[in-house]
Amino acid sequence: MVIKVVKNFFKRIFSNMFRDKRDIKLGFYGPPNAGKTSLANRICKDFTGEEIGTVSKIPHETRKVQFKEKVEIDYKGKKLLFKMIDTPGIATKIDYEDFLKFKVNKKDAKKRAKEATQGVIESIRWLDDMDIVVIVLDATENPYNQVNITIIGNLAARNIPVLVVGNKVDKRKADIKKIEAAFPEYDVIGISAKYGKNLEEFYESIFKLSKKI
Amino acid sequence: MVKKRGKKIGHIKGFSIQFMPYSEIARLESSERIKKILEIIFGGDILILQGRLKADEETRLIEDTMAMVGHVKNFKGIELAVISGNGHSGFFGNMKMGFANILTGGDLGAVTIIGPATIVKEIKRNPKKIELMLNK
Numbered sequence: 001m002v003i004k005v006v007k008n009f010f011k012r013i014f015s016n017m018f019r020d021k022r023d024i025k026l027g028f029y030g031p032p033n034a035g036k037t038s039l040a041n042r043i044c045k046d047f048t049g050e051e052i053g054t055v056s057k058i059p060h061e062t063r064k065v066q067f068k069e070k071v072e073i074d075y076k077g078k079k080l081l082f083k084m085i086d087t088p089g090i091a092t093k094i095d096y097e098d099f100l101k102f103k104v105n106k107k108d109a110k111k112r113a114k115e116a117t118q119g120v121i122e123s124i125r126w127l128d129d130m131d132i133v134v135i136v137l138d139a140t141e142n143p144y145n146q147v148n149i150t151i152i153g154n155l156a157a158r159n160i161p162v163l164v165v166g167n168k169v170d171k172r173k174a175d176i177k178k179i180e181a182a183f184p185e186y187d188v189i190g191i192s193a194k195y196g197k198n199l200e201e202f203y204e205s206i207f208k209l210s211k212k213i
Numbered sequence: 214m215v216k217k218r219g220k221k222i223g224h225i226k227g228f229s230i231q232f233m234p235y236s237e238i239a240r241l242e243s244s245e246r247i248k249k250i251l252e253i254i255f256g257g258d259i260l261i262l263q264g265r266l267k268a269d270e271e272t273r274l275i276e277d278t279m280a281m282v283g284h285v286k287n288f289k290g291i292e293l294a295v296i297s298g299n300g301h302s303g304f305f306g307n308m309k310m311g312f313a314n315i316l317t318g319g320d321l322g323a324v325t326i327i328g329p330a331t332i333v334k335e336i337k338r339n340p341k342k343i344e345l346m347l348n349k
Contacts, residue, residue, distance in 0.1 A: 092275055093290025093330035094282055117279040124272050144338045146293045150275065153268040181340070 023070075024210055026082045027130035029123065029151055032059040032089025032116075034138040035167035037066075038193035040086040044068045046199075052086050058102045060116035062088045065126055075203040080210055087126060088119030090147050127154055131213050132161045132206065139166035139174035139190060143182040152183065161209040164188045165202065170195050228257055228332045235264035235321055243270050247277050250327060255285055259328035259345075264321045265295050274327075292333040296343055297323045 028036040041051040052068045054061060068084040096106075096113035104112065127133075133155050137143055143166075155162050166179045169190040176190035187205050191198045231253055238246045247270060253260045266274060271293075278291050297320070326336060326345070337344040 090275065091290070092278060092293050094279070095289040095330070114283055117282045120279045121276050124276050127272070142337070142339070144340070146271075146295060146336070147275070149295070150268070150271040150293075154272050157268045 024080060024082050024213065025085055025129060025131040026206070027085045027087060027126065027133045028136055029087055029127075029133050030089060030136040031138070031141075031145060031147055032091055033057075034089065034136045034141075035193045036089065036136045037062050037086050039134070039136055039165065039167060039191070040068070040084050042193050042196055042199065043073065044071055044084060047071050047073055052084060058099060058104065058112075060089060060091075060094070060099075060112060060119065062086060063112070063115040063119040064088065065119075065122050073203060073206070075200075075207055078207060080207065085126065085130065087123040088116065090120050090123050090151060091116075092147060094120075127151075127160075128158065130155075130160055132163070132209050134206075135162060135164045137164065137166050137179055139168050139176055139179060140171050143179045148182075152186070161212045162186055163202075163205050163209055166190045167193050169197060228259060230259045230261060232261045233263065235262065238262075243267070243273060246270065247274050250274065251277060251281065254291055254327060254329050255281075255288060257329055257332060259326070259333060262325040262327065265297075265323040265325045271295075287331055288329065290330040292326075292328045292330055292336045294326045294336040294338055294343060295323055296326070296338075 028040050030036055037053045037055050041053065041055065044050055044052045048068065048071055050068070053066045065088065066086045068086075071082045071084050072079055073082060094113050094116050096109040099109035099112050100106065133151075135148065135152060137148060152162060152164075164179060164183050164186045166174065166176045166188060168174055169176060170192040174190070176188065179190075180188045187208075189198060189201050189205055191202055233253075238249055241249065246266070250260060250262070251274075265271075274291075274293070281288055282290055326343070328336075328345070332348055333345060334348045335346040337346060
């Protein structure tokens, strides 16, 4: 009886230890419309055959935190198991009238705005639960945005490893050097989630960061 | 008189700029500090705060702002920017001044600009300058 109890105790301890180590919580954060879901979809599709969420040109398409568990990423023969966590874009202002420009009717625009505000709150509350965070920025936009700085500041205060990704490098206006200048303390990688450009470098950085957990 | 992209666009009515020394919120708890800031913003004023909030207070400010959108009349959110006093903007400039400043808040060499989104359209920034773009 005593042996069985001791055996179960160690079994539980070890299974928790290994589960936590393997199932790395990988969060995708950033401003709206930067391509967080596009990138998460690309990874999930490549390694599980399924996407994590829908993508749209309308800002705040992702208004709830969405997950994909047991995503095993295989990079150069090494394998790591991730829980992918795609979060709603963080903003400091949300105006339903902005959605009307995308031919959304007034009622739906108001509903969307309300859900988007709740999405921002949910994103922030999830910050504590991440093992690694990928900050996805639109490389065609100015990176000196207080929201980006605030999120990264919070992650640094929590000692959570961060990778900064400049998405949309396929566009002519994209400027990765500007992002590198804005975040000199971090690895910055330029990718195109839409066309799958430079994902090898992205995986290499994620594997490197996973050693810091 | 306000200039927008080099053109005079006339007087803008209905807002004022408030300067707040950090000492006014230094002894308050985080929630009270944020409440005080938001009350100024709800009043339609642009706040220039000496110093900066702690990292977790900045996110709390965003959370509380989002919670109030749709609950306070004509409130659509805020525009926010932090300029550090050593010539570097935001977090990284402060990192060079030491983590203690960030964790304890204050950082009296910094300036925080917060305005209601209905009045401040955008705070454009790059390492060398900061521009406040106002709504017409």
